[in-house]
Each structure stands twice: as structure tokens, then as C-alpha cells.
Amino acid sequence: MDSILSFRGITKHFPGVKALDSVSFDVKKGEVHSIVGENGAGKSTLIKVIGGVYIPEAGEMFIGDERADFETPMDSLEKGIRIVHQELNLVEKLTVAENLLLGNEETFFTQSKKDNQQALEMLEQVGISLDPKMKVSRLSIGKKQMLDIAKAASSNPSILILDEPTSSLSKGEISQLFSIIRSMAERGITVIYISHKLDEVMELSDSITVLRDGKHIETCRKTEVTPQKLVQLMVARDMESMFPEAKGKPEKEVVFSVENISRTNTCHDCSFKLYDREILGFFGLMGAGRTELMQTILGVTPFETGKVNILGKEFSELRIDTAIREGVGFITEDRRSSGIVGCRSVKENMTLPNLNNLSKTFGWVDSRKEKEIVADYGKKLNVRYAGLNQLIKYLSGGNQQKVIVAKWLMSQPKILIMDEPTRGIDVGAKQEIYELIQDLRKQGLSIILISSEIEEIMGLCDRIIVMKDGYIHKEMDRETSNATQVVEAAFGR
Amino acid sequence: MKKSKDQEQLKQGETQILGMKGQLGDLLQRWGVLIGLLILVLIFSIYSRHFFTMPNLLNIARQTSINAIIAVGMTYIIITCGIDLSVGSTVGLTAVTMGVAMTNYGIPPFFAMLLALLVGGIIGLINGVSVAHVKIPPFIITLAMMTIVRGIAFVITGGYPVYIDSDFTRFIGRGFFLGIPTPVYFFAVIYILGALFLAKTKYGRYIYAVGGNMQTAQYAGINVKRILVGVYVFTGVLAAISGVLLASRLASGPPNVGTGMELDVIAASILGGASFAGGEGTIGGTLVGALLMGVLNNGMNLLNINPYTQMIVQGLVIFGAVYISVLSSRKKD
Numbered sequence: 001m002d003s004i005l006s007f008r009g010i011t012k013h014f015p016g017v018k019a020l021d022s023v024s025f026d027v028k029k030g031e032v033h034s035i036v037g038e039n040g041a042g043k044s045t046l047i048k049v050i051g052g053v054y055i056p057e058a059g060e061m062f063i064g065d066e067r068a069d070f071e072t073p074m075d076s077l078e079k080g081i082r083i084v085h086q087e088l089n090l091v092e093k094l095t096v097a098e099n100l101l102l103g104n105e106e107t108f109f110t111q112s113k114k115d116n117q118q119a120l121e122m123l124e125q126v127g128i129s130l131d132p133k134m135k136v137s138r139l140s141i142g143k144k145q146m147l148d149i150a151k152a153a154s155s156n157p158s159i160l161i162l163d164e165p166t167s168s169l170s171k172g173e174i175s176q177l178f179s180i181i182r183s184m185a186e187r188g189i190t191v192i193y194i195s196h197k198l199d200e201v202m203e204l205s206d207s208i209t210v211l212r213d214g215k216h217i218e219t220c221r222k223t224e225v226t227p228q229k230l231v232q233l234m235v236a237r238d239m240e241s242m243f244p245e246a247k248g249k250p251e252k253e254v255v256f257s258v259e260n261i262s263r264t265n266t267c268h269d270c271s272f273k274l275y276d277r278e279i280l281g282f283f284g285l286m287g288a289g290r291t292e293l294m295q296t297i298l299g300v301t302p303f304e305t306g307k308v309n310i311l312g313k314e315f316s317e318l319r320i321d322t323a324i325r326e327g328v329g330f331i332t333e334d335r336r337s338s339g340i341v342g343c344r345s346v347k348e349n350m351t352l353p354n355l356n357n358l359s360k361t362f363g364w365v366d367s368r369k370e371k372e373i374v375a376d377y378g379k380k381l382n383v384r385y386a387g388l389n390q391l392i393k394y395l396s397g398g399n400q401q402k403v404i405v406a407k408w409l410m411s412q413p414k415i416l417i418m419d420e421p422t423r424g425i426d427v428g429a430k431q432e433i434y435e436l437i438q439d440l441r442k443q444g445l446s447i448i449l450i451s452s453e454i455e456e457i458m459g460l461c462d463r464i465i466v467m468k469d470g471y472i473h474k475e476m477d478r479e480t481s482n483a484t485q486v487v488e489a490a491f492g493r
Numbered sequence: 494m495k496k497s498k499d500q501e502q503l504k505q506g507e508t509q510i511l512g513m514k515g516q517l518g519d520l521l522q523r524w525g526v527l528i529g530l531l532i533l534v535l536i537f538s539i540y541s542r543h544f545f546t547m548p549n550l551l552n553i554a555r556q557t558s559i560n561a562i563i564a565v566g567m568t569y570i571i572i573t574c575g576i577d578l579s580v581g582s583t584v585g586l587t588a589v590t591m592g593v594a595m596t597n598y599g600i601p602p603f604f605a606m607l608l609a610l611l612v613g614g615i616i617g618l619i620n621g622v623s624v625a626h627v628k629i630p631p632f633i634i635t636l637a638m639m640t641i642v643r644g645i646a647f648v649i650t651g652g653y654p655v656y657i658d659s660d661f662t663r664f665i666g667r668g669f670f671l672g673i674p675t676p677v678y679f680f681a682v683i684y685i686l687g688a689l690f691l692a693k694t695k696y697g698r699y700i701y702a703v704g705g706n707m708q709t710a711q712y713a714g715i716n717v718k719r720i721l722v723g724v725y726v727f728t729g730v731l732a733a734i735s736g737v738l739l740a741s742r743l744a745s746g747p748p749n750v751g752t753g754m755e756l757d758v759i760a761a762s763i764l765g766g767a768s769f770a771g772g773e774g775t776i777g778g779t780l781v782g783a784l785l786m787g788v789l790n791n792g793m794n795l796l797n798i799n800p801y802t803q804m805i806v807q808g809l810v811i812f813g814a815v816y817i818s819v820l821s822s823r824k825k826d
Contacts, residue, residue: 321714341705355695
């Protein structure tokens with residue numbers, strides 16, 4: 001078989017991160033080729049390079065024998081490359097047929113009957129049974145996903161890229177999808193399949209490529225590997241030196257406990273304990289429900305059953321402001337959407353949850369005290385900013401993150417929940433955050449650390465809770481388990 | 494890939510230039526309206542000898558006060574990513590309320606005014622609860638309220654103005670205290686308090702935070718809904734104060750008073766730098782914006798400019814200011 005898509009030394013930087021580091025491998029014509037790797041391994045960056053969204057700084061890409069310099073997504077489309085993203089690309093208010101034909105209508109006035117017939121043929125060709133007259137908004141998520149794939153496949157692409165297509169599909173739909181994918185491969189369409197569900201990858205693919213930290217690790221035939229081998233290839237990494245020594249260890253006393261917390265479609269019967277001065281890791285795949293569990297515990301979305309105990313006080317319902325008052329801080333996962341107020345200053349961001357302590361009658365803010373405390377925390381956490389009144393959106397990701405940490409430390413919590421605290425920040429800033437986490441423990445805080453980076457979990461935590469599908473799947477001790485075991489647990493093994 | 498490297502360098506160059514333009518835009522956005530105001534004052538002073546005289550300046554202050562007072566609340570609302578189209582109708586209904594209470598029911602002027610403020614507050618409450626709790630888009634609910642409230646004003650009066658007269662209302666609307674028109678005192682006090690509240694108290698910070706990033710505000714333990722309801726109630730009450738001042742000055746409560754006023758009020762806030770994207774805006778800016786609209790109006794009248802032409806000029810001023818502000822904010826992101 002000839003290769004249809006080849007990468008030679010593809011490199012792409014983002015500020016502080018080498019997203020793709022001289023990646024080279026070949027995809028053969030007509031095969032199902034899976035790309036696996038952890039979050040941040042470079043899978044999505046690579047797809048965007050293929051899709052013409054990102055222009056690599058170095059390296060070459062070939063389609064067949066022809067060199068491809070994509071500068072816009074249009075260039076990629078013209079070469080017959082179709083990408084189905086995780087976020088669906090459908091117009092909810094239109095019908096199945098209208099979506100399928102969108103942009104390819106042949107006449108000025110739409111002809112429902114003819115269009116529906118044409119849509120039906122397109123659907124049949126791909127092997128999906130859907131009513132063309134149905135409004136897309138009334139389809140289940142799984143059916144929408146199928147429709148999006150049908151739409152991409154109907155244009156007879158040379159390469160079809162599916163990014164995590166099964167994350168919202170049921171078991172039955174998955175096997176249906178797999179037979180569709182196989183029939184497309186038989187028709188000569190090359191399918192590139194991105195997933196972190198290893199059993200699916202093993203079932204479906206002809207070849208598998210492993211990426212790690214933006215580097216190409218291995219490309220092999222499916223018959224040459226086992227799932228265990230894949231996990232090892234995905235996580236093996238030397239990061240020991242990144243992490244500071246543990247400063248102290250957990251005490252016997254429980255400071256925070258959660259009993260049988262449930263919320264429909266979010267988390268199911270979750271219980272765990274957090275000990276004094278403990279760093280408790282929450283690991284799981286994307287969508288395992290870790291963030292949602294924390295949001296539910298703290299009452300951002302209220303829990304339906306169960307109770308929470310904060311420092312000996314029991315709550316059968318909880319609101320976020322109560323949780324804050326009782327000594328919990330919550331550093332959210334997505335800095336931009338829920339961590340900072342971009343258009344306001346460093347100072348205002350840092351003191352936002354703490355204004356009750358900084359204000360007097362009528363809520364008048366004591367601005368001298370405020371400036372002092374902000375400068376103080378800025379120095380403590382080594383935040384680099386031009387001035388207290390600089391808008392926070394002009395800081396680097398790492399410095400924004402430090403301001404967020406500062407704002408929660410200022411509220412003097414006893415329990416600090418950190419959700420992906422190092423996402424999207426550079427290596428130097430990461431190390432500073434790691435150092436800080438250990439310092440905080442030394443100062444007497446108990447920390448819950450949610451992370452998708454197994455090294456962080458292994459390098460920092462005393463105990464690890466693995467979540468899967470909204471359940472607490474497994475609890476592991478760091479001393480007696482290794483990274484491979486934890487990742488395997490997350491995959492449900 | 495050499496080609497793309499060149500391109501990226503080009504892009505970097507472009508962003509540098511845009512960055513400089515951004516700074517200029519910042520400068521224009523920050524001081525442009527004030528500079529514009531000063532230029533207008535200069536031009537009108539040159540072309541009309543009546544313009545820069547004490548009686549006329551006081552007149553401008555009194556005329557401006559009606560719109561400007563509401564603009565404080567409007568700025569708060571716009572900072573929270575909202576809008577209130579019902580303020581003009583609220584002015585009408587509160588003016589009518591005061592008139593009916595005094596003339597038809599013989600309620601003393603002071604209490605009739607309080608009643609009007611209560612009506613304004615209730616309208617704001619309905620707006621605020623609809624936005625914060627029912628989650629109706631502000632534009633929609635206040636558009637509906639604009640029509641409903643205006644309709645009520647007409648129904649109550651049968652379409653005829655209600656006569657208002659008393660020493661007290663005459664003093665409030667047309668009187669002078671220490672040589673300065675009484676409404677100007679309301680104007681001044683509301684601006685000072687409104688500016689301090691927004692800039693110096695924690696509640697002001699919460700308003701900015703809610704508008705800048707509602708989720709972040711929620712995670713910080715701020716009661717987002719209460720803040721939203723608060724700004725709409727506040728604006729309703731301010732519209733009522735304007736309604737009371739206006740009815741007192743006119744010595745009557747015509748049900749159509751304040752028609753279209755919401756647009757001038759929104760214009761003042763926007764000229765003052767409040768951004769529909771939320772999280773930005775100041776009361777100082779709003780003051781300059783309101784004064785600019787007032788001066789423009791007054792000066793063009795003194796110069797006998799055709800009222801239809803005046804409308805075009807006003808529209809162009811708003812267009813220009815918003816154009817600059819949008820350009821500079823686009824450069825920044």
C-alpha cells in the first residue's frame with residue numbers, strides 16, 4: 001500500500017509550549033489509522049495542521065507524492081480532507097436533509113421532495129438510517145454525531161478524520177459507527193481516528209500512532225502491540241526532576257468529607273475523605289466527571305442527595321458562597337471562562353472573593369489595605385505584572401494562574417480544590433505551581449488536585465482517586481501503585 | 494515553509510502597527526469624548542455670543558440633568574451586559590402617577606413623589622427579576638415593558654395631560670437654590686454617589702465582575718442574581734426621579750413625556766465608554782457623554798440649526814464615538 005499522507009519533521013510552537021516537535025510518520029491509503037496520546041500530546045494540533053488551521057513552522061506534509069502547503073482550511077478541503085470535530089457542525093433548526101445539502105443546494109428555490117430524496121440516498125450510501133425531514137434539534141446526540149459523519153463522508157473525501165467520535169455514543173451506536181468506518185475504508189477512504197479509548201482503537205485500527213509531548217513516539221501495525229504496551233508508550237516520561245520533594249505528610253484528621261453525593265447525569269453516589277495536610281489527586285479521562293463532581297459538591301450545580309462535611313460542619317445542601325465562607329477555595333479548570341475577569345485589573349481580580357474582609361460600612365473598599373495585600377501576595381507568589389492596575393488579560397497564562405491562586409489564598413482557605421492548575425502554562429510556571437502546592441501543604445492546607453497529567457498526579461499526590469463515567473472508580477495509594485496502573489484504572493481496566 | 498515564515502513576520506509587523514493604533518485608539522476612547530466636548534464648547538462660544546453665559550450654562554445643566562440622571566443607572570446596566578429600553582416610558586408613567594396622585598386624590602406633593610419613585614422601582618424590579626431569575630434577554634423584556642408601561646400611562650389619563658401645580662413642585666422643577674436650578678442639585682448628588690458607589694465599594698466591583706465574566710463572579714461567591722436585580726431597580730428609581738423633575742418643571746404629567754428618551758440615555762452611556770460587551774464603563778465617562786449630548790443640543794438650537802439636521806448630527810456623533818471604541822477594543826483582543 002502507498003502512503004496517502006506523510007509528515008516530515010512537522011514542528012509547531014505555542015508561547016512556551018512545543019506542541020509538535022519534529023513529527024514524522026506515514027498514513028497508508030485506505031487504512032484506518034488511529035492516533036493516541038494523552039491530553040496535550042499534540043493530537044489536536046496535528047489535526048489542525050492537516051486541516052490548514054495551523055501553519056507549521058518547520059517540516060513538510062505530503063499528500064501522496066505531492067507536497068502540501070496548506071495556508072487556509074480551504075486548501076485542505078480542496079484536497080478532499082474532511083474533519084469531524086468533537087463539537088458538532090450542524091444547524092440545529094434545520095432538517096437532516098437541509099443540513100446534508102447545506103451550501104450545495106442546486107437551485108435557488110429549495111425543492112423539499114427532491115432534496116429529501118437526495119439526502120436519503122446520501123444517508124443510505126453511508127449506511128445510516130435517518131428521516132431526512134426530521135429537525136436536527138430532535139435527534140439524540142449520537143444520531144447527530146452520525147449525521148455529521150455522514151455529511152463529511154458524503155462528499156467522497158480522500159481522507160476522513162474523526163476526532164473522538166464515540167464520546168457521546170451508546171454501545172449500539174458505536175458498533176454501528178464502526179461498521180460504517182470499515183465500509184468506508186473498503187471503499188478506499190482513508191480514516192484517521194483520534195481517540196483515547198484504547199479498546200476501540202484496538203478493535204478498529206490497522207495502524208496506530210502514539211504521540212507524547214508533541215513528539216512522535218511510534219507508529220506500528222495493530223498486530224504488533226498490546227493495550228498495555230500502548231499505555232506505557234503514552235505515559236513513559238522522565239519528569240521526576242520537575243517535582244519538588246514532599247514537604248510534610250498527611251495527618252490522621254479528616255478535614256473534608258463527601259458522602260454519597262449524587263446528581264442526575266453528573267455524578268453517582270460519590271464518597272471520599274480528605275485528610276489534614278493531604279494532597280489528594282483526582283485522575284480520569286476527559287469527561288470522567290471530576291470537574292462536575294467538584295461543582296456539585298460546592299453547590300455550583302446543587303447535589304440531589306448526599307452530604308458534605310467541611311471541618312466538622314455537616315451540610316445537606318451547600319452554596320458556593322457558604323463553601324467559601326467555611327474555608328474552601330476552588331481554582332477552576334478554565335481560566336478564561338471562569339477564573340479571571342479579563343477586562344478588569346490584576347488587583348480587582350485578586351480581591352474579588354475577599355472584598356467582605358477588605359470593606360467597611362456601605363461596602364466601602366479600604367483601598368490602601370487592598371493595595372498592600374495585593375502587592376504582598378503578588379510578591380509571595382512571584383507574579384510578574386506591570387502594575388496592580390494592569391488588566392489581567394495582558395498577563396501570560398502562568399501569571400494569570402498565579403493571580404487566581406493568590407485570590408483564593410487570600411481568602412485563607414483550609415481546603416483548596418485545584419482543577420487542572422497547570423493547563424496551558426509553560427514549564428517554568430508549572431514548576432513554580434508545583435513548588436507552591438507543596439508549600440501550601442506545609443502551611444497546613446489540604447489540597448484536592450484534579451489533573452489529566454499523570455506525572456502531576458504521581459509527582460505530587462499522596463493518594464489518588466480515579467473517576468470514570470461520573471463514578472469513583474478506584475482509590476489508590478501513590479506509594480504502592482505506578483503510573484501505568486493509574487492510567488489503566490482510568491481506562492476502566 | 495519559508496513562505497509561511499515570511500508571512501508570519503509580516504503578521505507580526507502588522508500586529509505591531511495595530512498595537513500602536515490600539516494605543517491611539519485607547520487614548521481616543523479615553524479622552525476623545527472629553528476633547529470632543531471641549532471642542533464643541535469652543536465652537537459654540539465662538540459662533541454664538543449667548544452660549545458661554547452663566548444663564549445658558551445653567552440652562553444646559555438643567556436640561557441635561559433629566560437624561561443624565563438615568564444614564565447613571567443605564568451605565569450600571571450596560572456594565573452587566575444588559576440594556577433598559579423601558580426608562581423613557583417609566584419617566585412618562587411616573588410623571589403621570591405624580592399628577593394623578595396630586596390632582597385626583599389630593600395627595601401632598603412630597604408623598605406623590607415618593608409614590609412615583611415606588612412605581613419606578615417596581616418597574617425596575619420586574620425587569621430585574623425577569624433578567625436575573627427568568628433569564629429573559631434584557632432587550633426583550635425591557636422592550637415589552639417599554640410598551641406596557643407607556644400604555645398604562647395613556648390608560649390612566651385617557652391620553653390627556655394631568656395638571657400639576659404646587660409651590661413645592663414649582664421649586665423642585667423650576668426653582669433656584671443659591672442661584673442654581675434645583676434639578677442640578679439632584680444631578681450633582683446622584684453623580685457623586687453613583688460614581689463613588691461604582692468605583693469605591695465592593696458592590697461596584699461586583700457589578701463589573703458580573704458583567705466582565707459572570708461565571709468567575711459566581712465562583713467567587715457573588716450573588717449574581719441579586720446584583721442584576723439591583724441595577725435594574727436602581728435604574729427604575731432614577732427614571733422615576735427624572736420623571737418627577739420633568740413633571741414638576743412642565744407643571745403637568747403628559748402621558749407621552751419621555752418618549753424616545755431611552756435612546757439619548759443609552760447614547761450618553763455609550764459615549765462615556767460603557768461597552769455592550771460588559772465589564773467596562775465609568776460614571777465620569779457617562780457624565781461627559783451626557784454633557785456632550787446636552788451641549789450639542791443646546792448649541793445647535795442657539796445657532797438655529799434645523800431640527801432635522803440636528804438629528805443627523807447627533808446620530809453621526811454617536812456613530813463616530815462607537816466606531817472608535819469598537820475599533821480600539823478589537824485591536825486589543
